[in-house]
Amino acid sequence: MAIAVLPILSVLILAATKQMGRTVFAPPKRREPPVAEGAPLLGVLPAILTRSLQGVICDQYLKLGSVFTLSSLGVKVTFLVGPEVSAHFFHAAESEISIGDVYKVTVPIFGKGVGYDVDNDTRNEQHRFFADTLRPAKLRSHARLMVREVEEYFARWGQSGTVDLKQQVEDVLLLIASRCLLGKEVRDHMHDEVSSLLRELIGGLHLVSLFFPYLPTPAHRRRDRARARLEEIFSGIARLRKSSCSSGRGAGDDGDRDHDMLQGLLDSRYRDGRGTTEAEVTGLLVALLFAGHHTSATVTTWTAARLLRHTEWLHAATEEQRLLQRNDQNDAAAIDYDVLLRMDVLHRSVKEALRLHPVTPMILRRARRPFTVRTQDGSEYEVPEGRMLASPLVVNNLLQGIYRDPDVFDPDRFAAWREEDRVGGDLAYTSFGAGKHACMGEGYAYLQIKVILSHLLRNFELRLLSPFPETENMISMRPKGEVMVSYRRRSLLQ
Numbered sequence: 001m002a003i004a005v006l007p008i009l010s011v012l013i014l015a016a017t018k019q020m021g022r023t024v025f026a027p028p029k030r031r032e033p034p035v036a037e038g039a040p041l042l043g044v045l046p047a048i049l050t051r052s053l054q055g056v057i058c059d060q061y062l063k064l065g066s067v068f069t070l071s072s073l074g075v076k077v078t079f080l081v082g083p084e085v086s087a088h089f090f091h092a093a094e095s096e097i098s099i100g101d102v103y104k105v106t107v108p109i110f111g112k113g114v115g116y117d118v119d120n121d122t123r124n125e126q127h128r129f130f131a132d133t134l135r136p137a138k139l140r141s142h143a144r145l146m147v148r149e150v151e152e153y154f155a156r157w158g159q160s161g162t163v164d165l166k167q168q169v170e171d172v173l174l175l176i177a178s179r180c181l182l183g184k185e186v187r188d189h190m191h192d193e194v195s196s197l198l199r200e201l202i203g204g205l206h207l208v209s210l211f212f213p214y215l216p217t218p219a220h221r222r223r224d225r226a227r228a229r230l231e232e233i234f235s236g237i238a239r240l241r242k243s244s245c246s247s248g249r250g251a252g253d254d255g256d257r258d259h260d261m262l263q264g265l266l267d268s269r270y271r272d273g274r275g276t277t278e279a280e281v282t283g284l285l286v287a288l289l290f291a292g293h294h295t296s297a298t299v300t301t302w303t304a305a306r307l308l309r310h311t312e313w314l315h316a317a318t319e320e321q322r323l324l325q326r327n328d329q330n331d332a333a334a335i336d337y338d339v340l341l342r343m344d345v346l347h348r349s350v351k352e353a354l355r356l357h358p359v360t361p362m363i364l365r366r367a368r369r370p371f372t373v374r375t376q377d378g379s380e381y382e383v384p385e386g387r388m389l390a391s392p393l394v395v396n397n398l399l400q401g402i403y404r405d406p407d408v409f410d411p412d413r414f415a416a417w418r419e420e421d422r423v424g425g426d427l428a429y430t431s432f433g434a435g436k437h438a439c440m441g442e443g444y445a446y447l448q449i450k451v452i453l454s455h456l457l458r459n460f461e462l463r464l465l466s467p468f469p470e471t472e473n474m475i476s477m478r479p480k481g482e483v484m485v486s487y488r489r490r491s492l493l494q
Contacts, residue, residue, distance in 0.1 A: 030372060030382035033078050035069045036060045043072035053361055053474045054394040057081075061395055066375050069387075077388045079362075081395055083402075083427035084376045089365060089391055090427060090435030094120045097389070098366045099437055108213045108220070109201055109290070111227060114283035125270050126284060131440050133264030139443055142180045143337040146451040149175045154455060159489050162465065166301045166483040169452065173297050174198075176448055177289055181261040185237050194233065198289060200226035227286070234285060235278040238266055261288065292441055295359045298478050300449045303353035304456070305483055306409050308464035313349060313411060320345040321457045322492040335458075340450050346457075348411035350449050354431045356409060358393040361474045363433060365389045393431060394474075402428045460487040 036056075038044040047056050057079060060068050066081040080086050089097060100123070103116040110117070114126060153172045157163070174195050178187040186194050204223025208215060241263065265281045276284075307314040324339055367387045374380050383389070398406040402424035403413060413420045421429035432439040439445075456462060463486045469479035 030380060032384060033067045033069045033373075033381040034064045035071055035076070036064065038071065044070045045072040054392075057392050057395050065377070065379065067373055067379075067381050075388070077390050078383055079390045079392055080373065081392060082376075082399055083396075083425045085373050086391055086427045086430075088371055088373065089389055090430070090433075090437075092371070092436075094368075094436075096367070096369045096371065098368050101366045102364045102388075105205075105209065105213060106287070106290075108209075109204065109223065109227065110287045111231070111279060111283035113277070113280050115287050122270075126280075127440060129265055129268040129276070129284065130261075130288065132268065133261050134440060134444055136443075138264070139447055140337040142444065143335075143340060143447055143451065145179050146176050146448050147335050147455075149179050150451050150455045154459065157460075157487060157489075160487060162484060162486050164482040165304055165485040166297075166479055169300045169304075170293075170297045172452060173293055173300070173448065176451075177293060179260070181285060181288060181292075182234075183237060183260040183262040185240075186233070186262075190233060194230070197226040197230050198286075198293075201230075201286065202290075230286060231279060231282040234262065234282045237262065238278050238281060241266060261285065288441070291439075292445060294476075294478075295441075296445050296448055298357070298359050298476075299350060299354050299445070300452055301479050301483055302357040303350045303449065303453060304462075304485075305464060305469060305479060306353045306356070307349060307453075308462055308485065309468050310409050313345075313409065317345050317349055317453075318457050318492070321454055325458065325493055335451065335454055337447075340447060340454070343450055343454060344415075345411065346450055346453060347446065348414045350446060350453075351414050351429075351431075352409060352411040355397045355403075355429065356407075357471070357477065358397060358431050359477050361394045361477065362390045362392040363430065365391075391430065396428075396430065399424075458492055459489060461490050462487050 036044055038047065044056055056070070060070065060079070061081050066085050067078065069076050069078045071077075080089050094100070100116050100120060106115060107117045115123065118126070150172060153175060175187070175191065178191045178194060182194065200222045204219050204226070206217075206219055208217060209220065214220070262281065262285065265276055265284055269275050307317055320343060324342060328334060328339065365388075367383055367385055367389055370385045371383050372380055373383060397403075400406055403420050404410075412418060427434055432442040432445075465484040465486055466482060469481060469483055472478045472480040
């Protein structure tokens, strides 16, 4: 699901640019998907603004079926609702269904030579670099570092108090990212500066950025300065590490250095034998931070809010932690990689929170070639070349044909005796994407989310003081406003 929220605002601009000044004459063909009724020229835009994107998609799904098109300002987006019409969307080759065009807006942030600034083959090789550093053996090492950061961070809390849990989660995740991804040098000496620079990068993304990403606005200038400074920092660390290796002090001499993402990217090589450049390493790290931090912070906060609202599940998750502590004969207080894998109730709670609160409302692609889609009732539609496509998580995750009582928070729907997502097929649950572009950081994300939540459950009695949060907007999908929580220290085994 990497950077999935960024394309939502730019879909109209990108699609309009592709179609501007071009007229296509085609022979008679199979009918296109039905188009939702709307205002002249503006189409469904007024309905989205007055209601919500989710409400409009749900209405048209009930009215037109699982394949339909929304139109606004002359731009058409075809929606594919449900797993039975989504196979081509997720599994087709890049030459048929493209992800690259949708994410061009990220190039000024990530930099040249990485991500969606390069061809598909090069991008796949760069994804392989990430995959190599996210193998289970590496995750085991990451877990140890995550636990250390979480323990040190929450040791600052007093015996009791009140906090904005959303802000606390964002802060501790930045510390984890500094340690596991950026390296010990950043964590120990430059964390505050790097965190500030990352915020400047995020602050450089505005509506104007989608139209004119290189316009010299104050926000863009701050973005560009932050990007240049990050490259300077990471390049300096890279040179120091290479120098230490050439002088006989290998990366492994520093206990954790060979486990961080920075070192993994520095050691990576393309299939032609060339190594990664310092600029590429910087861009890949920035891309990873954008993809991972927003997702994990949002899901952690929503999961905590759901558990605190549904006390029966809070009790179940807490009892699971108590049993794990009692059964761990080596160290009743220890949380490690193997223990994290045994946290079934907590894992299902995170997965259920992500179903109800996906981090992006939809996944976007573009059709590079026309294709035919068949619905469950036998209708066939021809989707034309160039059409923007959307798989709406905000609707797919609530389909009654797949999920029983879909609006209810029920982690047991993913238990072995139900597995509602598997009954619906391999495309029923796509909160981490699916197919060729499934999120390779899913395991890492679950790991750090469970490290944070398990530590809180083991060491604190928590109570939600704020009303249960609304969704901030249909772009970020974060909890709106502060999520105020009271805490009191405790020990589960006493």
